[in-house]
Amino acid sequence: MTEYTAPSPTVAVIGAGPAGLYAARQLAAAGLQVALINRDIKIGGLAEYGIFHNKHKMKNGLRKQFRSLMDDERIHYYGNLAIGQQADLTLDDLRAMGFAALLVTVGAQGTKWLGLEGEDLAGVYHAKDLVYHYNQLPPYAGQPYPIGQRVALIGVGNVMIDIANYCTHDLKVAEVTAVARRGPADVKFTKKEMSLVAANLDLAALDAEIERTRPILQAVGQDPEAARDFILSALEKAEPKDSDTVFHLDFLASPNRILGTDGKVTGLEVEETSLEPRPGGGESKSVGLGTYRVIPCDTVVFCIGDRVDATFGLPLDKWQEFAKHPEPRYPDEGFSYEAYDPQTGQGVPGVFVAGWAREASSGLVGSARKDGENGANAVMKFLAAEPPATPATPPLAALEAHLQQLAKPIIRKPDWQRLEEIEAQRAAAGGLEFFKFSSNREMLAAIGLATVTE
Numbered sequence: 001m002t003e004y005t006a007p008s009p010t011v012a013v014i015g016a017g018p019a020g021l022y023a024a025r026q027l028a029a030a031g032l033q034v035a036l037i038n039r040d041i042k043i044g045g046l047a048e049y050g051i052f053h054n055k056h057k058m059k060n061g062l063r064k065q066f067r068s069l070m071d072d073e074r075i076h077y078y079g080n081l082a083i084g085q086q087a088d089l090t091l092d093d094l095r096a097m098g099f100a101a102l103l104v105t106v107g108a109q110g111t112k113w114l115g116l117e118g119e120d121l122a123g124v125y126h127a128k129d130l131v132y133h134y135n136q137l138p139p140y141a142g143q144p145y146p147i148g149q150r151v152a153l154i155g156v157g158n159v160m161i162d163i164a165n166y167c168t169h170d171l172k173v174a175e176v177t178a179v180a181r182r183g184p185a186d187v188k189f190t191k192k193e194m195s196l197v198a199a200n201l202d203l204a205a206l207d208a209e210i211e212r213t214r215p216i217l218q219a220v221g222q223d224p225e226a227a228r229d230f231i232l233s234a235l236e237k238a239e240p241k242d243s244d245t246v247f248h249l250d251f252l253a254s255p256n257r258i259l260g261t262d263g264k265v266t267g268l269e270v271e272e273t274s275l276e277p278r279p280g281g282g283e284s285k286s287v288g289l290g291t292y293r294v295i296p297c298d299t300v301v302f303c304i305g306d307r308v309d310a311t312f313g314l315p316l317d318k319w320q321e322f323a324k325h326p327e328p329r330y331p332d333e334g335f336s337y338e339a340y341d342p343q344t345g346q347g348v349p350g351v352f353v354a355g356w357a358r359e360a361s362s363g364l365v366g367s368a369r370k371d372g373e374n375g376a377n378a379v380m381k382f383l384a385a386e387p388p389a390t391p392a393t394p395p396l397a398a399l400e401a402h403l404q405q406l407a408k409p410i411i412r413k414p415d416w417q418r419l420e421e422i423e424a425q426r427a428a429a430g431g432l433e434f435f436k437f438s439s440n441r442e443m444l445a446a447i448g449l450a451t452v453t454e
């Protein structure tokens with residue numbers, strides 16, 4: 001790989017979640033200058049604002065790693081700066097500033113709704129909004145998300161468990177029902193995550209579900225006992241029960257519409273499903289049976305994954321992901337990181353995607369880190385093969401000139417470090433594991449950049 005010496009090319013990494021942070025480190029370690037641009041004031045993305053709020057050990061471990069990589073002087077931080085077609089700057093603005101390449105690591109900020117009747121009722125949420133709310137990301141932190149006593153969660157992945165955890169241990173609601181369009185052998189949550197809520201499982205109801213679904217599972221070669229054993233294995237190290245919340249798993253039920261009265265949720269109508277093997281093997285497929293039943297509830301939360309922000313300014317493919325070049329010139333580990341326009345059949349010159357921006361809702365922090373590093377490798381292969389011309393104005397100076405015209409404060413590295421110190425002091429003073437301001441205004445005021453932005 002090329003080792004750069006000053007004046008070296010400058011790359012813009014957009015998004016300071018795990019993918020962007022580790023990509024920035026990789027690029028800077030090779031001697032490149034990096035503008036790390038982030039919508040949020042603070043770094044970390046979903047590692048800060050997604051991982052469950054009381055996983056202090058994990059979050060603090062990640063924060064420590066992030067702080068250490070931010071020490072590299074070649075990484076220049078610009079927080080509170082959103083890129084997009086309707087944002088502070090567009091991708092074209094950045095291109096015009098002469099960055100040698102743009103690496104997009106903005107995660108999956110779009111919301112994946114199913115277009116069902118009743119999605120607009122009060123009490124219907126998408127998991128991401130609740131997750132951002134309880135993790136205190138502005139503006140979600142300051143917005144109300146009232147949750148009732150009977151909560152239906154759509155999907156059976158780890159995000160569903162996070163919301164079930166919030167409803168069970170924080171809100172202590174009466175009932176949580178996780179609704180799966182497939183069967184007990186197709187759950188996506190891990191044993192470790194299920195252990196957080198396993199003590200509240202209605203075991204008799206689970207047994208009844210296993211019996212009800214048994215013939216359908218066996219018809220596609222699935223083992224109902226193995227599925228039951230996996231779910232119940234979470235009881236071994238279950239988090240102690242601290243609420244009377246009853247947690248149900250409801251299988252072979254695909255959401256059809258949300259029922260309501262006076263604008264409020266009263267139930268989730270599901271279509272009953274069966275399973276079919278997929279041609280060529282792999283996971284089973286759910287097929288609707290044309291029969292319907294209603295799960296009574298007052299709150300519905302979609303925990304079905306996210307999608308990328310369609311207004312960001314990159315072309316989408318037929319799966320609503322940012323399109324990647326099908327024949328990449330600079331692949332890394334066999335993956336394409338090159339943005340692509342399916343309409344023209346051409347790559348988007350000098351623009352790369354990595355992390356959840358490359359593949360929405362896929363994997364843990366470790367895989368986002370790896371993907372960011374691979375994306376950085378792809379960028380470096382591109383720069384080695386197609387060395388950029390030296391722009392008349394250095395890109396960081398061109399960016400500064402633009403930032404002066406914005407009516408909002410931009411967070412630089414010393415500002416972010418100061419904010420971290422102040423939050424740490426507040427935590428120590430209050431005897432808390434961690435303290436977070438819950439609005440941009442409070443954060444900006446704390447570091448002396450008091451302009452009101454929200």
Ligand SMILES: Cc1cc2nc3c(=O)[nH]c(=O)nc-3n(C[C@H](O)[C@H](O)[C@H](O)COP(=O)(O)OP(=O)(O)OC[C@H]3O[C@@H](n4cnc5c(N)ncnc54)[C@H](O)[C@@H]3O)c2cc1C
Nearest residue numbers: 015017018019039040045046083106107355356364365368
């Ligand atoms: C609810 C939930 C819980 C999770 N819990 C765990 C867990 O316990 N353990 C684990 O290992 N993994 C967990 N994960 C997965 C992990 O958080 C992700 O794998 C990882 O954060 C993805 O990293 P990323 O950098 O691609 O995207 P993100 O983390 O989403 O980071 C995106 C960054 O881009 C910035 N951004 C967004 N839009 C723009 C824009 N327009 N302009 C500029 N910047 C922008 C954001 O401010 C953010 O900083 C969880 C995920 C979720 C959703």
Ligand SMILES: NC(=O)c1ccc[n+]([C@@H]2O[C@H](COP(=O)([O-])OP(=O)(O)OC[C@H]3O[C@@H](n4cnc5c(N)ncnc54)[C@H](OP(=O)(O)O)[C@@H]3O)[C@@H](O)[C@H]2O)c1
Nearest residue numbers: 155156157158159160181182188303304305361362363364
């Ligand atoms: N603590 C942790 O480690 C942690 C916490 C949270 C998230 N994460 C990670 O973050 C990633 C995303 O997690 P996730 O839970 O959002 O996604 P996920 O694991 O893919 O689970 C999504 C769930 O939604 C269901 N679903 C999707 N589309 C649906 C539809 N149209 N109708 C009905 N159901 C639908 C899926 O069912 P099908 O299987 O039938 O498609 C699945 O049960 C995962 O890699 C996860 O492990 C990790």
